[in-house]
Amino acid sequence: MEKSRPHVILSAAISIDGKIATRLGDSKLSSKKDKIRIHKLRSKVDAILVGKNTVQRDDPLLTVRYVKGKNPIRIILDSRGTINIDSKILQTSNKIPTIIAVSKKISKSNLKKLKKFPVEIIMTGENSVNIKSLMNHLSKRKIKNILVEGGGTVNWQFIHNDLFDEILIAISPFIIGGIDAITFVQGKGFDKIKKSPRLRLNTIKKLENYLILHYTKV
Numbered sequence: 001m002e003k004s005r006p007h008v009i010l011s012a013a014i015s016i017d018g019k020i021a022t023r024l025g026d027s028k029l030s031s032k033k034d035k036i037r038i039h040k041l042r043s044k045v046d047a048i049l050v051g052k053n054t055v056q057r058d059d060p061l062l063t064v065r066y067v068k069g070k071n072p073i074r075i076i077l078d079s080r081g082t083i084n085i086d087s088k089i090l091q092t093s094n095k096i097p098t099i100i101a102v103s104k105k106i107s108k109s110n111l112k113k114l115k116k117f118p119v120e121i122i123m124t125g126e127n128s129v130n131i132k133s134l135m136n137h138l139s140k141r142k143i144k145n146i147l148v149e150g151g152g153t154v155n156w157q158f159i160h161n162d163l164f165d166e167i168l169i170a171i172s173p174f175i176i177g178g179i180d181a182i183t184f185v186q187g188k189g190f191d192k193i194k195k196s197p198r199l200r201l202n203t204i205k206k207l208e209n210y211l212i213l214h215y216t217k218v
Ligand SMILES: NC(=O)c1ccc[n+]([C@@H]2O[C@H](COP(=O)([O-])OP(=O)(O)OC[C@H]3O[C@@H](n4cnc5c(N)ncnc54)[C@H](O)[C@@H]3O)[C@@H](O)[C@H]2O)c1
Pocket: 011, 012, 013, 014, 019, 020, 021, 024, 025, 026, 027, 029, 050, 051, 052, 053, 054, 055, 057, 058, 077, 078, 079, 080, 128, 129, 130, 131, 149, 150, 151, 152, 153, 154, 155, 157, 182, 186
């Protein structure tokens, strides 16, 4: 029987205090070697997924550049279709397959704007994108594995809905601090430790001053 969702790997670079960006959205935590590690990983997955805020803040390409390899399909969660038309994602959508996942709340004008680009639009969910049905849809499209590269709001949705299989964390040698800085997992958070998914620490690897932790679910 076909699996109802792809294999999901959550990945992030965090400061030693668990933040993924400063309060101003600066997230440049990875070193060159760490980027090479990430790009190797990108080249091995069918798709890479991020939330709209990450696109707005980082203006990422989400391609494989530090190593040779194929680019994964890019998937952006953007409920209302407010992604910037000048973003590298939209501007390179003629070269790299791109899916914009939107919800039924998207305005006609934003939908029209997105349709001007050669992107695939998947509409699911009332207010925000229904990631369970999105995963189901992607599975039918033969997307077998997805690298979720954040940000914190997206990570919470995947963790809270138990839609992940592995977590890769790069603890980077920085301290960010501050109550307004974004953490690896945002959202409401669990109120009891026992509600947190149980994780098994599989491997730890030192990469210069970085520590790469690989977890799977128990
Ligand atoms: N260090 C790292 O590894 C890393 C990785 C990724 C992002 N970041 C940083 O994280 C910050 C962005 O994180 P964030 O938490 O603000 O936003 P995010 O990137 O998680 O995007 C969240 C947005 O995605 C959209 N969305 C649509 N459907 C959704 C759904 N079902 N679940 C969740 N989101 C949905 C919504 O507009 C929502 O506001 C940026 O500053 C970025 O630089 C850091």
